[in-house]
Amino acid sequence: MSGQEKQVPGLLGGFGAIIRRDLLLAWKRPGDVLNPLFFFAMVASLFPLAVGPSPEQLMLNGPGVVWVAALLATLLSLNSLFLSDFEDGSLDQIILSPQPLPLLGLGKAAAHWLLSGLPLVLVSPLIAMTYRMPGDIIGVMMLSLALGTISLSLLGAIGAALTVGLNRGNALLSLLILPLAMPILIFGARTVSLAAAGDPVAAGIYFLAAYCMLALTLAPFATAAALKISNE
Amino acid sequence: MWRFFHKLASPPHFYGLAARMIPWFYAAGLALVIYGTVAGLFYAPVDEEMNDGFRIIYVHVPAAYISMSAYMVMAIAAGIGLIWRMKLAHAVAAGAAPLGAWFTFLALLTGSIWGRPMWGTWWEWGDPRLTSELLMLFLYFGYMALRAAIDDTAKADKASAVLAMVGAVNIPIIHFSVEWWTSLHQGPTILKEGGPGIHPDMLYPLLGMILGFTFLFGALLLARVRTEVLQRERRSRWVRNLIMPAGEAA
Numbered sequence: 001m002s003g004q005e006k007q008v009p010g011l012l013g014g015f016g017a018i019i020r021r022d023l024l025l026a027w028k029r030p031g032d033v034l035n036p037l038f039f040f041a042m043v044a045s046l047f048p049l050a051v052g053p054s055p056e057q058l059m060l061n062g063p064g065v066v067w068v069a070a071l072l073a074t075l076l077s078l079n080s081l082f083l084s085d086f087e088d089g090s091l092d093q094i095i096l097s098p099q100p101l102p103l104l105g106l107g108k109a110a111a112h113w114l115l116s117g118l119p120l121v122l123v124s125p126l127i128a129m130t131y132r133m134p135g136d137i138i139g140v141m142m143l144s145l146a147l148g149t150i151s152l153s154l155l156g157a158i159g160a161a162l163t164v165g166l167n168r169g170n171a172l173l174s175l176l177i178l179p180l181a182m183p184i185l186i187f188g189a190r191t192v193s194l195a196a197a198g199d200p201v202a203a204g205i206y207f208l209a210a211y212c213m214l215a216l217t218l219a220p221f222a223t224a225a226a227l228k229i230s231n232e
Numbered sequence: 233m234w235r236f237f238h239k240l241a242s243p244p245h246f247y248g249l250a251a252r253m254i255p256w257f258y259a260a261g262l263a264l265v266i267y268g269t270v271a272g273l274f275y276a277p278v279d280e281e282m283n284d285g286f287r288i289i290y291v292h293v294p295a296a297y298i299s300m301s302a303y304m305v306m307a308i309a310a311g312i313g314l315i316w317r318m319k320l321a322h323a324v325a326a327g328a329a330p331l332g333a334w335f336t337f338l339a340l341l342t343g344s345i346w347g348r349p350m351w352g353t354w355w356e357w358g359d360p361r362l363t364s365e366l367l368m369l370f371l372y373f374g375y376m377a378l379r380a381a382i383d384d385t386a387k388a389d390k391a392s393a394v395l396a397m398v399g400a401v402n403i404p405i406i407h408f409s410v411e412w413w414t415s416l417h418q419g420p421t422i423l424k425e426g427g428p429g430i431h432p433d434m435l436y437p438l439l440g441m442i443l444g445f446t447f448l449f450g451a452l453l454l455a456r457v458r459t460e461v462l463q464r465e466r467r468s469r470w471v472r473n474l475i476m477p478a479g480e481a482a
Contacts (some may be wrong), residue, residue: 172377172381178378229387
């Protein structure tokens with residue numbers, strides 16, 4: 001018996017294995033990571049073309065545009081979060097594995113953030129520059145995006161788990177997640193706008209951090225429940 | 233006490249009980265709404281700033297109140313259904329969603345009509361409560377779309393229950409974050425420190441309307457849940473007996 005128990009990885013082992021596996025899969029198919037990034041850049045470049053290139057307007061709209069584009073790009077990448085696992089049956093194995101399912105769901109969300117949220121945060125200064133945002137607010141913008149995209153990955157994992165295996169899942173996922181994601185969008189974009197106007201931003205950052213903590217503690221359990229329901 | 237709940241959870245018992253309760257709910261609701269409408273439209277004094285325009289609150293406030301309570305009813309019923317595997321609770325959640333969406337729509341519509349003379353615009357993004365009502369409507373749409381997308385009723389029940397509970401955790405956050413915007417909306421008039429801030433002749437019809445809407449919502453909900461139960465239990469013996477009493481069976 002004891003020999004068998006040694007083969008089962010511990011809690012951290014299972015968590016790490018999920019993240020390693022998803023990163024490896026993404027490495028083999030880089031398009032899945034790059035497409036949402038290109039989408040992010042394209043949505044952000046649509047606005048100056050549609051609204052007009054006047055610098056004042058760009059500076060005013062920049063924070064909102066960056067945040068809307070980040071939200072849409074995250075939604076785009078969320079659809080495939082559990083899809084390939086569902087199709088090739090590894091989702092069954094994940095649910096059956098001895099590690100607690102909420103922890104593994106958290107691992108999936110963490111991998112999703114590393115592959116979609118983190119690249120968005122790293123690319124966002126480029127967009128900010130084209131919108132002529134002052135250089136000293138870029139730090140605040142990246143921090144707000146980092147906290148916000150972590151929450152979005154966690155919240156989105158619930159929606160992805162609920163809609164996995166459904167036809168029309170793509171549009172449905174957006175319908176489920178967008179209203180719930182509104183507080184993140186409001187506080188994220190407002191915080192960057194306040195920073196651009198030179199006002200204090202601590203309240204917004206605290207809110208985003210608090211939301212992130214709440215999502216970290218509660219969302220994995222909802223994801224796990226949803227995965228079990230979708231896969232039964 | 234517990235026996236009452238067990239009995240309530242049995243679909244045939246609920247089906248009969250609801251049928252007896254619905255007329256009382258309709259009667260109470262209609263009486264209160266008629267009182268509220270007559271007293272509110274003809275006897276309540278005219279508002280100093282808003283003239284007769286304020287009278288739309290007799291529809292707007294109760295509708296907005298029901299739109300929130302319906303979501304709470306839905307989320308609590310969904311939670312009970314998910315935790316205690318009570319089928320009737322899922323039927324209640326499924327029945328509450330379209331009603332909640334309609335009352336939300338009514339609140340939005342009346343709010344928009346009120347906004348036209350007061351703010352000079354049909355829609356004002358700067359008003360937090362109108363905006364959060366809109367998000368509320370989207371939450372209902374998401375819930376109903378998820379239900380509609382899943383063919384298996386038991387699976388749809390559980391999946392939408394998870395969504396309803398996630399939504400219930402998020403609603404206060406959504407309201408707070410939308411509040412954080414600049415506010416154009418009337419401050420709360422009824423629940424204010426130091427008692428109501430409006431004249432009793434205006435207040436009582438409003439309270440009557442809120443209570444009346446609640447009874448009407450209860451009657452409509454019971455009627456919806458009855459048909460929902462009937463459809464879900466269509467293969468069971470009691471429904472067959474109901475449709476085709478034993479004597480008439482061919």
